[in-house]
Amino acid sequence: MALVVGEFKQWESQLYLQRFTTFFVEIGESVRGEDVYIVQSGCGEINDNLMELLIMINACKIASSSRVTAVIPCFPYARQDKKDKSRAPISAKLVANMLSVAGADHIITMDLHASQIQGFFDIAVDNLYAEPAVLQWIRENIPEWKNCIIVSPDAGGAKRVTSIADRLNVDFALIHKERKKANEVDRMVLVGDVKDRVAIMVDDMADTCGTICHAADKLIDAGAVKVYAILTHGIFSGPAISRINSAPFEAVVVTNTIPQEEKMKACPKIQVIDISMILAEAIRRTHNGESVSYLFSHVPL
Numbered sequence: 550m551a552l553v554v555g556e557f558k559q560w561e562s563q564l565y566l567q568r569f570t571t572f573f574v575e576i577g578e579s580v581r582g583e584d585v586y587i588v589q590s591g592c593g594e595i596n597d598n599l600m601e602l603l604i605m606i607n608a609c610k611i612a613s614s615s616r617v618t619a620v621i622p623c624f625p626y627a628r629q630d631k632k633d634k635s636r637a638p639i640s641a642k643l644v645a646n647m648l649s650v651a652g653a654d655h656i657i658t659m660d661l662h663a664s665q666i667q668g669f670f671d672i673a674v675d676n677l678y679a680e681p682a683v684l685q686w687i688r689e690n691i692p693e694w695k696n697c698i699i700v701s702p703d704a705g706g707a708k709r710v711t712s713i714a715d716r717l718n719v720d721f722a723l724i725h726k727e728r729k730k731a732n733e734v735d736r737m738v739l740v741g742d743v744k745d746r747v748a749i750m751v752d753d754m755a756d757t758c759g760t761i762c763h764a765a766d767k768l769i770d771a772g773a774v775k776v777y778a779i780l781t782h783g784i785f786s787g788p789a790i791s792r793i794n795s796a797p798f799e800a801v802v803v804t805n806t807i808p809q810e811e812k813m814k815a816c817p818k819i820q821v822i823d824i825s826m827i828l829a830e831a832i833r834r835t836h837n838g839e840s841v842s843y844l845f846s847h848v849p850l
Contacts, residue, residue: 572597572600572601572604574601574604574605574608575608576605576608576609576612579612580609580612580613580614581612581613581614582613582614582615583614583615584614584615584616584618584836585609585614585616585617585618586618586620586832586836587602587605587606587609587617587618587619587620588620588622588828589601589602589605589619589620589621590621590622590623590806590807591621591623591624591625591626591627592623592784592806592807592808593808595625595626598625599625599644599647602619602621602648602651603647603648603651604651606619606648606651606652606653607651607652609652610651610652611652616654616655617652617653617654617655618653618654618655618656618657618832618835619648619653619655619656619657620657620658620828620831620832621656621657621658622658622659622804622806622807622824622828623658623659623782623806623807624641624644624658624661624662624666625644626640626641626643626644627641627661627662627663627666627754628641628662628754629641630642630662630663630665630666631663641662641663641666641669642669645666645669645670646669648670649670649671649672653672654672654673655672655673655674655675655835656670656672656673656674656675657674657675657677657828657831657832657835658674658675658676658677659676659677659678659679659781659804659806659824659827659828660676660677660678660679660753660781660782660806661676662753662754664676675831675835675841677827677828677831677841677844677845678844678845679781679804679806679822679824679827680709680712680713680716680845680846681827681844681845681846681847681848682804682822682824682827682848683713683751683779683802683822684713684716684717685848686779686802686822687717687749687779688717690800691747691749691777693747693775694717694719694747694749695719696746696747697717697719697746697747697748697749698714698719698720698721698722698741698742698743698746698747698748698749698773699713699714699717699719699720699721699722699749699751700721700722700723700724700741700743700748700749700750700751700764700768701721701722701723701724701750701751701752702724702726702750702752702760702761702764703724703725703726703752703760704723704725706751706752706753707723709751709752709753710723710751713751720741720742721741722739722740722741722742722743722748723739723740723741724737724738724739724740724764724767725737725738725740726738726760726763726764737763737764737767739767739768739771742771743768743771743772743773744771744772744773745772745774746772746773746774747773747774747775747776747777748768748773748775748776748777749776749777749778749779750764750765750768750776750777750778750779751778751779751780752778752779752780752781753780753781753782754780754781754782754784755778755780755782755783755784755785755789755801755803756784756785756786756787756789757786757787757788757789757792758785758788758789758792758793758796759792761778761780761796761801762792762793762795762796765778765796765797765798766796766797769797775799776797776798776799777798777799777800777801777802778798778800778801778802779802779803780801780802780803780804781803781804781806782803782804782806782807783801783803783804783807783809783812783819784807785809785812790812790815790816793816793818793819794816794818798818799818800818800819800820801816801818801819801820802819802820802821802822803819803820803821803822804821804822804823804824805821805822805823805824805825806824809821826848826849827844827848827849829849830844830849831844
C-alpha cells in the first residue's frame, strides 16, 4: 500500500493577455504494483485541488499501480447534483466522470450532500458517515443531552436528524425554509416544540451560514435554552464567521474534512471533531479486503 504525496510544479504563461496555470506532477517513488491512496479534499482552491487530484490519479495509473483510491473527505461540487433550473449543469456527475476517466478505481468520501451521487459512478464508492463521531461528541460535551431536541434546519436533512434522534432516544424538530435565491433564505417555519430544551441543529454542510444563524434565532424565540450546531463540512465562506460570532450559539461544531485552523482563530465558537481515524480505518480495511460497514455505526478506537 502506498499513500502518495506528489510534488507539484506550477507553470504560468501569458497568452493573449490571459493567465494560464498548469500543474506538473512527479511521484517521488515507485508505485508499480502498489495499492495507492491519494488524499485530497474539495476545499480551498477547489478547481486547482481537483485538477491536482486528477493528474495524480493519472500519474499513478500510468506508473502501473495496481489500484488507485481517491480519498475525498469533502466531495467537490456535491451540491450541484441535479438540474434544478433550465440550462443548469449537473457538476457532481461531471466530477464523477472525470475521476473515473483519470483512472480512479475506488472513491472514499464522507457525508455526500445527496446519497444518489454514488450512482453517478461506475466504480466502487464508500460514503462514510460522521454520525458516530457526532453522537460521541454530543454525549461527551453536552451535559444536558438527555433533555435535548435534534433539529434539522431544512426538510432535506430530516432523515439524518431522525437517525441521530433515534440513537439518542430524544425528540426531533424540523425547520421549513423558503429561499428567494441561492444562499438567501426568505422565511422559516419551525415544526416541533423546543421550549425549555437544548436544541442541537445537525446538517451536512454550512457555507455562508445564513440558514443556521436564522434558525438559531428562531429556536431561541421559540424558547430553546441553548442552541448548538453540528455540521460535517464547514465551508464558512463570505460573512459566515461574523454571522456565527453574532448568533446565539453555544458552539458550532464541524469535522475536519475541511481544515479549520484559521477559522477557529477568528471564531472561538467553532469546535472541531477529528474524523481522521475514521478515514484511516477505512483505508486499512479497504487495503486488507475487510468490510467498512462497521464504520457506519462505530467510531474506531
